[in-house]
Amino acid sequence: ITGERRENAFAPVIVATTEVLRNALYSGLEVPDLIILDEAHYIADPERGTTWEEIVILAPLECRLLLLSATISNADDIAGWMHRVRHHKPTLVVRNKRPVPLRYGFLDTRGRPLPLDKSLSRRLIRHSVHRRIDIVGIVAALRTWGLLPAIIFLPRRRDCDRAAQSFKRIVLEGQDERREFVAQMIHQYPRLQHHSMLPYLVQAGVAPHHAGHLTAWKVTVERMLRAGLVRVVFATTTLAAGLDVPARTVVLPTLYIRDESGERPLTALEFHQMTGRAGRRGKDKIGFVLIVPRSASDFELALKLKVAKPEALESAFRVQYYQVLNLLARYGWDGALSILERSLAVYQHSKRSHRRGRRMRRALQDEFKRRAQLLRELGYLTDDMQLTLLGHWALLIRHERSLFIVEAIRRHLCDKLSYAELAGWAAGFTTERAPRELVTWVSLEPLAELACEIEALEDALGLEPSGFSHEFIEFGKPCGDAERRAACVQMWATGMDWDALVHHSDAEEGDVQRLVLQAAEVLRQMEDLPMPIAAVATEARMAIMRPPVL
Structure with missing residues (x-):
């Protein structure tokens, strides 16, 4: 079960997103006897971490929780918080010995x-620095030394694609088996036969794996890697956690990553996320991690990261509008404030000092009260903080931008939209990466005015404005992120050809796919509203x- 799809929803075992489970807890629906939260380190994720905390806090005490992660260094801290919140001391199971030991080189x-250790001579270090990265040469060396299959992590998506394209005239063993496997996958996913990277996958057994590719491509690459048919996968460093299939060897041609603030060294968490993909249980006695040094300092950094523990997880708990309404509806004013006190943020600050704990508690409660005041001014809450009729149907929209969505519907801004236009507006509400080009002209001026109005209210109440208004047309710009998202999905809804859509939007297939899926999730929530827009939302979805979105 995801936000936009439901298949066999009454099965005894449900695989769902954390947001789906959180919504069920808010709604008071029946919850499972056992909840397994995989990749539990996401509790520190700035965008999704709050959802993980809400599940731990809101799940009934009789419901058992099992959190899994390979990269939590302060697991005792998380366990202590769970003990305080759930009144039951969790069992902490720590396994320091890997099923497949790693060797670093x-x-x-x-x-x-060559082995990576502190005894390396300066002369060897100096003569081992690579002036340029020769991907074909690296793969040839790995093949010579019996270190395939391998995952090679590269900084950018285009680096991964270009690395695969460098094997244009190279044929490696297993071509017939790969061709047969791919034929089976094409039967399931017909679009694969036209994928630009398919020749390199079949001929050389190499493939890129990153968020710019469709899910069908990534599934194919992962299945072939698991079957031993892919020799090398080129993956982005930023999506190491998204590649769940191990290989014998992990290669790091760089120990740096580029983010919003510029280039920086990998964190210990990022390093271990990548190197943790080395070594296949049941196939390899040892997994290998190899760096390709570009400077003498790379040796020092690699030795440091090799022994470093992942950074301690810090709470990313945030107060949001849908959360305020849902907590008030289910627990009342005092109960809602007590929920905030049970957050991991308050627990962690209290451990450092009672003063810091009180300060964090006051900060969260103050933000909650300010957001509640804004909701009261807009008519979602009464003076005594009870939900109005408007507030009750606003509970049905649980999205980061729920207030903007509900206000747009409430003010009849969507009443005259066609199903295709509504699909575009739904995409405009999302936070997915926007296409680089505007596929068709769309007018989101009423939505932009709404965003400015709400952010002015936030500013007046001392809240940090959401920033949604910055995603619309600004002075000197032909269009904003919201318009480009809306135009892309609107044209897809009208029946535009997928290849033409990707080309004219100047976006990568994977980005367009996720944008459509996120728009579908917004539409799916609109379908639950007791008003005419529900039928249009269904048609749009x-x-x-x-x-190839599905």
Whole structure:
């Protein structure tokens, strides 16, 4: 079960997103006897971490929780918080010994894998620095030394694609088996036969794996890697956690990553997320991690990261409008404030000092009260903080931008929209990466005015404005992120060809797919509203949920 799809929803075992489970807890629906939260380190994620905390806090005490992660260094801290919140001391199971031990090394300029340790001579370090990265040469060296299959992590998506394209004239063993496997996958996903990277996958057994590709491509690559048919996967460093299939060897041609603030060294958490993909249980006695040093300082950094523990997880708990309404509806004013006190943020600050704990508690409660005051001014809450009729149907929209969505519907801004236009507006509400080009002209001026009005209210109440208004047309710009998202999904809803859509929007297929899926999730929530827009939302969602999105 996801936000936009439900298949066999009454099965005894449900695989769902954390947001789906959180929504069920808010709604008072029946919850499972056992909740397994995989990749539990997401509790520190700035965008999704609050949802994980809400599940731990709101799940009934009789419901058992099992949190899994390979990269939590302060697990005792998380366990202590759970003990305080759930009044039951959790069992902390720690396994420090890997099923497949790792050996760390580096590739010298002659393609030899050598051990990475502190005893390396300055002369060896100096002569092992690579002036340029030769991907084909690296793969040839790995093949010579029996270190395939391998995952090579590269900084950018285009680096991964170009790395695969460098094997244009190379054929590696297993071509017939790969061709047969791909034929089976094409039967399931017909669009694969036209994928630009398919020749390199079949001929050389190499493939890129990153968020810019469709899910069908990534599934194919992962299945072939698991079956031993792919020799090398080129993946982005930012999506190491998204590649769940291990290989014998992990290669790091760089120990740096680029984010909003510029280039920086990998954190210990990022390093271990990547290197943790080395070593296949049941196939390899040892997993190998190899760096390709670009400077002498890379040796020092690699040795440091090798022994460093992942950074301690810090709470990312935030107060949001849908949360205020749902907590008040289910627990009342005092109960809602007590929920905030049970957050991981308050627990962690209290452990450092009672003063810091009180300060964090006051900060969260103050923000909650300010957001509640804004909701009261807009008519969602009464003076005594009870939900109005408007507030009750606003509970049905649980989205980061729920207030903007509900206000747009309430003010009849969507009443005259066609199903395709509504699909576009739904995309405009999302936070997915926007296409680079505007596919068609769309007018979101009423939505932009609404965003400015709400942010002015936030500013007046001392709240940090959401920033949604900055995503619309600004002075000197032909269009904003919201318009480009809306135009892309609107044209897809009208029946535009997928290849033409990707081309004219100047976006990557994977980005467009996620944008459509996020728009479908917004539409799916609109369908639950007891008003005419529900029928239009259904028509819009059905129009955009077609291959290759599905």
